[in-house]
Amino acid sequence: MRSVLKDVWCGRLGRMPRVCVWVLSGVGVLGAMACESGDCKDGVRECEENVSKTCVGGEWRIVACGGHVPICDTKYGCRAEGVLCGNGVLDQGEECDGADLGGKWCGDVISGLAGELSCTADCRLDISGCRVPGCVEGERACSGDNGGTLACEGGIQQFVPCGAGERCVARVGAEPRCEDRVCDDGIVCRGASAGSTVELLEVCVSNVLIKREYCRHSEGKICNARQGECVSYVCRDAEVTCHILEGRSVRAVCRDNVWAYEACEDGMACTADERTGAVSCQNRVCDEGLSCDGNILAACHQNNLHYSDCETLGQICRGGACISEP
Numbered sequence: 001m002r003s004v005l006k007d008v009w010c011g012r013l014g015r016m017p018r019v020c021v022w023v024l025s026g027v028g029v030l031g032a033m034a035c036e037s038g039d040c041k042d043g044v045r046e047c048e049e050n051v052s053k054t055c056v057g058g059e060w061r062i063v064a065c066g067g068h069v070p071i072c073d074t075k076y077g078c079r080a081e082g083v084l085c086g087n088g089v090l091d092q093g094e095e096c097d098g099a100d101l102g103g104k105w106c107g108d109v110i111s112g113l114a115g116e117l118s119c120t121a122d123c124r125l126d127i128s129g130c131r132v133p134g135c136v137e138g139e140r141a142c143s144g145d146n147g148g149t150l151a152c153e154g155g156i157q158q159f160v161p162c163g164a165g166e167r168c169v170a171r172v173g174a175e176p177r178c179e180d181r182v183c184d185d186g187i188v189c190r191g192a193s194a195g196s197t198v199e200l201l202e203v204c205v206s207n208v209l210i211k212r213e214y215c216r217h218s219e220g221k222i223c224n225a226r227q228g229e230c231v232s233y234v235c236r237d238a239e240v241t242c243h244i245l246e247g248r249s250v251r252a253v254c255r256d257n258v259w260a261y262e263a264c265e266d267g268m269a270c271t272a273d274e275r276t277g278a279v280s281c282q283n284r285v286c287d288e289g290l291s292c293d294g295n296i297l298a299a300c301h302q303n304n305l306h307y308s309d310c311e312t313l314g315q316i317c318r319g320g321a322c323i324s325e326p
Contacts, residue, residue, distance in 0.1 A: 037124050047072035083121040094123040106130035131156075142168035142176045146185075149176050152299035169207045182207045189215075199223035200228055226256050237260055240279040242270035242302040244288050249303065271303035290320035316322055 007268040026322040040055035046070050047053070052063045052072045064072060065078035073092065084091040096102060096119035106113040109127050116129035131137070135152040143150055146168045148161035162168055162178035183204035190200040201223045203211035215221040215230035224231045235254035243252040243261065251262040264270055264281035273283040279302075286300035295317045297308040310322035314319040317323075 045074050045077060047074055052077040080092070095119075095125045095147060097123050101125070140176050149178065167207060171206050179207060183209050187225045187228045189225045194247045199230075201228070203227075203228050222257065224257050229256055233257070242272055242279060249284075249288065251281060269303040274304055292317035 001318045014182050040058060040060055044055040045052065049064045049155045050072050050302055052065055054063075054077060063078055068206055069080050071079050071092075073084070073266035074103065082094070085097060089098060090097050090100040091107055091227060092101050096104075098119060101117055101119060102111055102126065104117060106117050106129075109117065109125060113127070113130040114133045115131045117131055118126040120126045129284065131152075135157045137152055137154075139277045141146075143159060145234070146162075148159055149168050151158045151160065166178045167181045168176055168178050169185075183202065185204050185206065188202045188204075190202065191198060197217045197218075199215040199222060201211065201213045201215055202209060211228070211232055215223040218234050219231065222228040222233045224238065228306065234257045238255040238258065241252050243250050243259070245261055246262075249264055251270045253262065254258045254260070262265060262281075268281045268285055269284040269286075269288075270279065270281050270286075282303060285303050286298070286305045288300055288302075291298045292302075294308045295315075297310055297317045297320070299306045299308070308322065310317040315322040315324055
């Protein structure tokens with residue numbers, strides 16, 4: 001049976017000193033206690049240890065809590081234990097009450113959890129709706145490095161590593177599982193080093209080698225990892241040289257078997273260092289091509305100037321070439 005303080009009356013009974021009389025609902029118990037004098041604001045209720053004080057008519061009415069109503073409460077006065085659970089207000093001794101969770105969320109109860117925190121019928125916090133972020137109950141997947149499986153159980157992601165020589169594989173319509181490693185997913189070109197004449201193209205999907213092809217340079221083919229094909233040779237990736245494009249000296253860089261051009265600023269020209277092989281834009285030394293200065297043949301290639309004396313060959317320089325006299 002629930003018992004709460006129902007009413008308090010304070011006054012004089014005949015010639016007796018001022019007393020307070022209180023009534024407990026559900027119990028029908030009457031009691032009396034001397035009233036304190038002193039000014040107070042009507043309706044104010046306080047607790048001093050286990051004594052409830054209520055201001056009525058500018059005077060304190062005092063009740064010592066005990067028996068069926070052992071708890072002093074500043075809102076309800078003396079009350080029984082647990083009588084307030086279910087009123088939708090978080091009261092002393094409760095973790096929560098209905099939708100009032102005291103401002104808490106899943107991460108306050110267990111660090112790292114997210115989701116929906118709730119309250120039980122006996123005013124206790126319920127974390128059954130909390131989970132690890134990104135974890136869906138019963139969901140299975142491969143770990144980021146395919147080194148094992150991930151399973152969401154009870155809102156927590158469990159990791160089970162694959163054995164030696166195995167990798168996790170997730171195929172459409174099938175549960176992720178560990179199996180013997182055949183290949184790593186992706187497209188790989190093997191043997192694409194300086195001096196090689198054959199490259200090996202391998203395409204792996206879900207631990208299955210779906211394509212394996214040789215790209216032979218003698219046939220004008222090279223391996224292109226972006227396209228996953230043996231393609232006709234134009235240039236080798238990262239190869240750098242100088243080109244003349246629409247009459248301008250440009251630095252050419254090979255990307256995915258295609259030349260990409262970087263124009264040099266005015267007054268500069270693409271220059272290939274004959275000693276180191278480095279290619280960059282430098283101050284212009286000469287214009288690309290051949291020219292004659294008397295009987296001296298001047299050859300400009302990639303902003304490097306070379307001279308040849310045609311007379312030492314018994315020839316003369318004409319039209320950018322050493323020729324025999326007519």
